[in-house]
Amino acid sequence: MFGVLDAQMEPGNYAITPDLSGNHGNNNANNKKPRSSHSKKARDSRADDEDYDDEDEDDSRSSRRRGAGGGSGTTDNGEPENPRLMGMEIPLLDPASDTVTYNGGKFDVGNNAVVRARFEKYLQQNPDDSAEAKRYRQRMDDLMKLTQNNARQHSEVGSQTLLQIGRGLYEINTYPGDAGQAATLASSIASALAVQYANRDREKKNEQLTHEIEKLVHDTDILTTRNTHGPSHKQVGTGRSARVVKNESKSHTFRIAEQTTEIATKKGTKVKNDADSVAALELSKINYQATLVSFLFQRRFEHALIGSFAYRHIFRDGDNKLNIKKDSQAAKVFENGAGLPPTINSIASLAANARREVDQNMEAVTNLLAQNKLAEATQHLIEAVAIGEYMPSVATFPTESRRRIAEFWTLRKRTLTALNARDYGTLEEIADKMKKLDADFDDSLVRTYCDGRKLQSDMCLRNARKAFMSGDEEAATDYAEQAALIWPRNPHLKEMQEEVLKLDNNESIITEFKSLLARHQYRTIYNERSKFKVVAIDPELEKQLEDCATLIGTIDAMLAQIDVAAKQDKKMGPCMAYEMLLDFQDKDSRYMEDTAFKDAVVRFKVDARDFVAALDEAKVQEERREYGSALANYYRAQCLCLPSNRAKEGIDRVSQLILAAKFPQ
Amino acid sequence: MARRKSNKGNKGSVNGTAVCIGAVAAVVLGILAFSGGGAKRAAVDNARNFSIADYRTDASRYTNNRYSIEGRVENIETLGNDRLIAVSVTGNSQERLPLLVRSGVAQGVNLTRGDTFLFEVECCTGHDNDQKEIKGVLVVRRVETK
Numbered sequence: 001m002f003g004v005l006d007a008q009m010e011p012g013n014y015a016i017t018p019d020l021s022g023n024h025g026n027n028n029a030n031n032k033k034p035r036s037s038h039s040k041k042a043r044d045s046r047a048d049d050e051d052y053d054d055e056d057e058d059d060s061r062s063s064r065r066r067g068a069g070g071g072s073g074t075t076d077n078g079e080p081e082n083p084r085l086m087g088m089e090i091p092l093l094d095p096a097s098d099t100v101t102y103n104g105g106k107f108d109v110g111n112n113a114v115v116r117a118r119f120e121k122y123l124q125q126n127p128d129d130s131a132e133a134k135r136y137r138q139r140m141d142d143l144m145k146l147t148q149n150n151a152r153q154h155s156e157v158g159s160q161t162l163l164q165i166g167r168g169l170y171e172i173n174t175y176p177g178d179a180g181q182a183a184t185l186a187s188s189i190a191s192a193l194a195v196q197y198a199n200r201d202r203e204k205k206n207e208q209l210t211h212e213i214e215k216l217v218h219d220t221d222i223l224t225t226r227n228t229h230g231p232s233h234k235q236v237g238t239g240r241s242a243r244v245v246k247n248e249s250k251s252h253t254f255r256i257a258e259q260t261t262e263i264a265t266k267k268g269t270k271v272k273n274d275a276d277s278v279a280a281l282e283l284s285k286i287n288y289q290a291t292l293v294s295f296l297f298q299r300r301f302e303h304a305l306i307g308s309f310a311y312r313h314i315f316r317d318g319d320n321k322l323n324i325k326k327d328s329q330a331a332k333v334f335e336n337g338a339g340l341p342p343t344i345n346s347i348a349s350l351a352a353n354a355r356r357e358v359d360q361n362m363e364a365v366t367n368l369l370a371q372n373k374l375a376e377a378t379q380h381l382i383e384a385v386a387i388g389e390y391m392p393s394v395a396t397f398p399t400e401s402r403r404r405i406a407e408f409w410t411l412r413k414r415t416l417t418a419l420n421a422r423d424y425g426t427l428e429e430i431a432d433k434m435k436k437l438d439a440d441f442d443d444s445l446v447r448t449y450c451d452g453r454k455l456q457s458d459m460c461l462r463n464a465r466k467a468f469m470s471g472d473e474e475a476a477t478d479y480a481e482q483a484a485l486i487w488p489r490n491p492h493l494k495e496m497q498e499e500v501l502k503l504d505n506n507e508s509i510i511t512e513f514k515s516l517l518a519r520h521q522y523r524t525i526y527n528e529r530s531k532f533k534v535v536a537i538d539p540e541l542e543k544q545l546e547d548c549a550t551l552i553g554t555i556d557a558m559l560a561q562i563d564v565a566a567k568q569d570k571k572m573g574p575c576m577a578y579e580m581l582l583d584f585q586d587k588d589s590r591y592m593e594d595t596a597f598k599d600a601v602v603r604f605k606v607d608a609r610d611f612v613a614a615l616d617e618a619k620v621q622e623e624r625r626e627y628g629s630a631l632a633n634y635y636r637a638q639c640l641c642l643p644s645n646r647a648k649e650g651i652d653r654v655s656q657l658i659l660a661a662k663f664p665q
Numbered sequence: 666m667a668r669r670k671s672n673k674g675n676k677g678s679v680n681g682t683a684v685c686i687g688a689v690a691a692v693v694l695g696i697l698a699f700s701g702g703g704a705k706r707a708a709v710d711n712a713r714n715f716s717i718a719d720y721r722t723d724a725s726r727y728t729n730n731r732y733s734i735e736g737r738v739e740n741i742e743t744l745g746n747d748r749l750i751a752v753s754v755t756g757n758s759q760e761r762l763p764l765l766v767r768s769g770v771a772q773g774v775n776l777t778r779g780d781t782f783l784f785e786v787e788c789c790t791g792h793d794n795d796q797k798e799i800k801g802v803l804v805v806r807r808v809e810t811k
Contacts, residue, residue, distance in 0.1 A: 036684075039768065053713060069784075128681050336726045386796065466712050487707035554708045555711050614721075617721060617722065621722075621724075622722075624800075625797065625798055625799065625800050626723070626725060627799050627800065627801065627802060628723050628724035628763065628788070628800065628801030628802040629720060629722060629724040629801050630763060631763040632717065632720055632721040632760070632763055633721050633726070634762065635740075635751050635760070635761030635762075635763065636721060636759070636760060636761065637729050638761070639758075639759050639760065639761060641757070651742075655742040655749045655763070656742075656744065657793065657799060658749055658763070658765055658791075658799060658802050659743075659745075659747050659748075659765070660744060660792075660793060660794070661743065661791040661792060661799040661802070662789075662791050662792055663767070663789045663791035663802060664767065664791070665765075665787055
């Protein structure tokens with residue numbers, strides 16, 4: 001209801017127009033003919049009630065439809081149901097209504113903007129418990145008691161009492177929190193009373209006119225009788241001077257005519273007075289009712305109650321029906337809200353219920369705050385402020401309690417902002433904070449929603465990465481866009497973006513890597529391996545980079561060991577080192593591509609030149625089948641470096657050949 | 666470097682008679698040369714005329730030449746009754762000279778590692794089972810204990 005009320009408070013959203021149709025335009029519908037007037041109004045009322053019933057039924061159907069909205073997979077306006085992820089419905093935010101639709105239900109995430117703005121303003125205000133405010137409320141209570149007591153006693157409120165109410169209202173008008181509403185009510189009462197006084201004067205005039213008419217009628221009747229029953233002529237004088245003249249009945253005739261005219265004129269005046277009274281009364285009612293409805297919409301429930309109680313004593317014809325245009329926004333308030341026919345009593349009922357509801361809400365807020373249940377307390381306070389911002393229980397709500405609610409409310413607002421921005425990380429952080437403030441805060445919906453969306457985004461990103469690796473840039477872009485749409489601040493999104501950007505920027509590095517690899521410049525790659533890390537995007541290149549690192553690492557470690565070993569035996573050390581280098585070279589031809597390895601080979605070749613020369617010569621001679629020379633060289637090499645495997649192997653090999661050969665005897 | 670001329674025949678215009686006489690004379694000379702008293706012949710050079718360094722670079726140059734070498738046995742490789750020994754020539758311990766000792770050549774001389782012997786060797790070219798040349802091998806013809 002109060003959502004509607006808030007909407008009504010927007011300028012131009014409601015209209016109260018006088019119903020000047022035949023029912024109320026009937027001149028006979030005045031105090032003198034209450035029965036006929038009432039019976040007709042009762043019929044109208046019944047007809048209206050039937051209309052309301054029909055509309056209520058339509059509303060209830062509509063309400064059922066709304067209640068079931070989303071549960072069947074489609075919304076009222078035929079929108080498709082929410083998307084699903086892994087069998088679970090993904091909640092969707094409706095920014096227009098600040099609600100989240102989930103599993104067929106709508107969950108409030110902050111209420112509408114008007115309520116929100118008013119609530120935030122309220123939270124930042126100080127409690128209005130000044131002496132002036134207390135005096136105002138005391139006076140307002142007195143006025144309400146005055147009207148209520150008179151209503152209970154069934155005694156008519158006299159003009160003096162009404163004037164007392166009016167004066168009281170003018171007195172409290174100076175309080176700023178009243179915003180001049182008391183004066184407005186007082187003015188309306190005064191205006192209505194003025195109309196009543198004017199009507200009373202007209203009634204008195206009409207009574208006087210009635211008397212005058214009756215007298216004129218009486219006089220005219222006498223004159224008419226004289227004319228009918230008297231001689232038409234009479235003799236005047238005697239003798240010769242006597243003459244017959246027409247009787248005075250001739251003058252009666254004129255008099256009768258004149259009096260008849262006067263009677264008609266007075267009757268016309270009387271009718272006009274009656275019509276003026278009725279019109280003034282109706283207009284006065286409409287103005288007064290408009291003021292009362294306005295109070296209700298402005299949530300000035302005390303004013304509305306005082307005005308409602310005073311109404312029946314100002315307008316004593318028993319007509320309490322509100323002259324609200326059918327189908328107007330104001331009429332809907334009374335239809336949907338209380339389910340009552342629109343009467344002055346409806347206003348009183350709504351106002352009284354609203355006051356009670358506000359007080360109950362505030363009581364609940366206080367109790368919930370004592371239990372640290374901020375979420376529920378906030379919800380109740382929103383309702384209380386929305387309904388009765390000017391109620392004493394709301395206006396005097398303590399500052400400390402407002403601060404606690406404001407803190408929770410700010411987080412709740414940020415939840416909405418984060419949800420709109422699809423910043424699920426922040427959303428979870430806020431949920432954590434809210435949970436810390438209120439242990440009973442139900443964050444399951446937020447967490448489920450966040451987890452689902454994050455997973456969805458990550459899956460898209462994974463697909464994007466796979467597509468990118470396979471070279472399908474178009475698909476990769478599509479997946480990345482989807483991931484960004486679902487969760488714009490996904491940290492993995494940034495990682496991938498950096499990867500892609502780096503890859504784009506390092507295209508030349510990859511080319512350089514391939515070139516160095518083709519030229520077997522393994523040590524250059526190794527020395528700049530941090531730069532070439534970008535090639536890891538390609539698994540094959542990554543493996544080659546790792547191979548380079550392993551190769552050069554092995555060579556460096558080996559050279560270090562060989563250097564140490566060579567220094568330990570200056571005679572055979574270089575020979576052994578050289579032979580080891582040759583052994584490594586035989587195992588992996590890439591060793592000779594390395595400059596450090598080649599340098600070491602050259603260095604040890606110089607240091608062990610005799611040994612190297614013997615081995616080389618042995619090899620040459622062996623190829624020439626000069627086995628005697630070859631064997632002598634191998635022995636020479638063995639003499640220079642006894643542990644030499646190459647020398648030993650050569651000796652064994654050539655010795656076997658010679659021993660197996662046939663020589664001339 | 667001392668080197669003997671190799672015995673290569675003159676292929677001039679020789680008539681058949683001369684060839685026959687020459688052949689007979691060669692056979693006679695051969696018999697004389699390998700008779701029991703031939704070991705002390707002047708055809709055997711001593712080790713001073715033999716350079717191991719030269720031998721390592723081109724052994725075929727010494728083919729058919731004979732040398733008397735004194736050396737200590739440093740290593741022995743055996744195949745059947747044949748032995749291939751490595752000797753260090755006196756005065757040059759940084760070299761090893763491979764010598765092939767055929768079965769029966771030693772004739773009672775016990776070739777043991779570390780002992781010094783006097784070897785009469787001839788540089789020969791042999792053949793393996795595939796009839797491929799095995800060049801420049803010093804074959805021991807006679808061994809004497811030093």
